[in-house]
Amino acid sequence: MVTYRESGVNIEEGYRAVKSYKEYAKKTFIPGVINNIGSFAGMFELKDFKNPVLVSGTDGVGTKLDIAFRMKKYDTVGIDCVAMCVNDILCHGAAPIFFLDYLACGKLNADVASDIVKGVSKGCSEAGCALIGGETAEMPGFYKEGEYDIAGFAVGVVEKDKIIDGSTIKDGDVLIGIESSGIHSNGYSLVRKLITDLDMDFNGKKIGDVLLTPTRIYVKSVLELLKEFKIKGMAHITGGGFIENIPRMFKGDFTAVIEKNKINVLDIFKYIMSLGVEEEHMYNTFNMGIGFVLCIDKKDEEKILKALRNMGENAVRIGYAASGGGGVCLK
Numbered sequence: 001m002v003t004y005r006e007s008g009v010n011i012e013e014g015y016r017a018v019k020s021y022k023e024y025a026k027k028t029f030i031p032g033v034i035n036n037i038g039s040f041a042g043m044f045e046l047k048d049f050k051n052p053v054l055v056s057g058t059d060g061v062g063t064k065l066d067i068a069f070r071m072k073k074y075d076t077v078g079i080d081c082v083a084m085c086v087n088d089i090l091c092h093g094a095a096p097i098f099f100l101d102y103l104a105c106g107k108l109n110a111d112v113a114s115d116i117v118k119g120v121s122k123g124c125s126e127a128g129c130a131l132i133g134g135e136t137a138e139m140p141g142f143y144k145e146g147e148y149d150i151a152g153f154a155v156g157v158v159e160k161d162k163i164i165d166g167s168t169i170k171d172g173d174v175l176i177g178i179e180s181s182g183i184h185s186n187g188y189s190l191v192r193k194l195i196t197d198l199d200m201d202f203n204g205k206k207i208g209d210v211l212l213t214p215t216r217i218y219v220k221s222v223l224e225l226l227k228e229f230k231i232k233g234m235a236h237i238t239g240g241g242f243i244e245n246i247p248r249m250f251k252g253d254f255t256a257v258i259e260k261n262k263i264n265v266l267d268i269f270k271y272i273m274s275l276g277v278e279e280e281h282m283y284n285t286f287n288m289g290i291g292f293v294l295c296i297d298k299k300d301e302e303k304i305l306k307a308l309r310n311m312g313e314n315a316v317r318i319g320y321a322a323s324g325g326g327g328v329c330l331k
Contacts, residue, residue: 008140013108017136020114024121025131032097033130042132044098044155051160055094059084060151063188064211069147070198071208074112077150078119079126080185083215085154086127087236087292090219091249093164093226094156096129102151103136106143116150119214126217129154162226166233166251166295171323173232174301175246175256178221179314180291182213182268186239187285194275203267210268218292221311225294229304233295237287243328244284246293255325258283262318265289283330295321 004011022037034043046052061080068077078101086096101120103113113136124131143149183191191211198208218236225231233249246256266289273282282288296304301317308315322329 008107009138010108013110014136014138017108017110017113020110021117021134024114024117028121028124028129028131030097030128030130033132037133042098042100044130044132046157049157049159052157053160053163055089055092055156055158056154057085057088058151058153059088060149061185063192064185065148065150066192067188067198067208067211071212073209073212074115075119076212076214078116078121079123079214079217080119081150081152082120082123082127082154083217084185084238085152086129086156086217086219087215088238089154089156090222091164091234091236092158093162093231094158095223096127096154096156096219098130098132098155099124099127100132100153101134103134103148104143104150105138105148106140107145108136108138112148116148120152123217127219129156164231164234166249169232169250169252169254169295169321171254171321172298173295173321174298174317175258175319175321176294176296176301176304176308176315177263177290177318178218178292178294178308179264180237180266180287180289181216182266183211184215184238184287184291186287190277190285191272194272194277202271216291221308221313222292222294224311225304225307228307229296229300231294231296235293237291237293241285241287242283242290242330247327249293249295250321253324253326254321256319256328257322258319258328258330260330262316263289264314264316280330283328290318293318
């Protein structure tokens with residue numbers, strides 16, 4: 001008799017992985033979760049909203065995964081996956097409420113898969129949302145053994161009259177940058193071309209470990225700010241860096257004037273530049289040390305900076321919005 005296992009799919013290993021998933025998912029459950037992992041679908045009940053709008057986002061981790069494979073460190077990329085999704089929906093003022101993940105591999109190793117989902121669970125806890133479901137696909141012959149891919153899907157909620165869409169931004173409004181933890185999850189195809197020795201020392205650590213530093217999750221700090229201050233626009237600095245992402249917060253014709261001397265460019269970006277990447281290309285690829293940008297009224301600048309610092313965030317004014325033109329002006 002020919003079995004599924006002989007084709008390369010180990011059902012028992014899948015059962016073992018799912019058992020650990022359930023434990024990690026349960027740690028993230030918040031009020032609103034109706035059922036447990038294992039049903040055909042996850043369910044979430046909305047309560048205490050007058051006119052709720054659901055805000056969704058999906059993303060993956062990209063080729064940063066290759067660094068994880070080579071370093072055999074799997075418990076941080078799940079955080080990245082959550083961060084890439086929840087930071088995006090945060091840009092419209094939405095509080096993440098639930099998350100689903102998709103994990104694909106050629107040959108399932110339950111211990112590796114469990115580590116990845118452990119990271120997803122940690123990311124969900126940081127974002128205050130529940131991991132209510134997901135999918136693990138074992139596809140022999142499609143992925144190389146030892147390689148995985150992960151993607152996620154986040155849903156958040158915001159009152160309709162609280163949606164942040166950039167419509168109130170005016171000339172002279174201030175841009176506040178909140179510090180990143182490193183490269184986050186974008187630009188790794190270029191990074192992998194430039195940095196091939198992952199065991200190389202970098203500021204006292206293996207550079208491979210530095211490259212795996214998880215993406216910051218800005219949800220709790222920003223949602224706390226929104227309780228007290230008006231934020232007019234927000235941008236998550238992902239693929240395309242400053243050049244592509246900051247203008248996405250504008251509804252009208254504005255230029256984001258960025259004062260480079262205000263930015264604390266992290267050492268890892270200085271090192272990448274030393275390998276031959278021009279500065280302008282860096283700002284069009286990486287976050288350069290700023291992972292999230294807020295657009296606010298100038299009168300609130302000092303109060304918001306103080307509030308962020310009191311929450312443990314390193315934040316600084318990085319520029320302003322100017323009427324006319326478009327895009328980003330680096331000065």
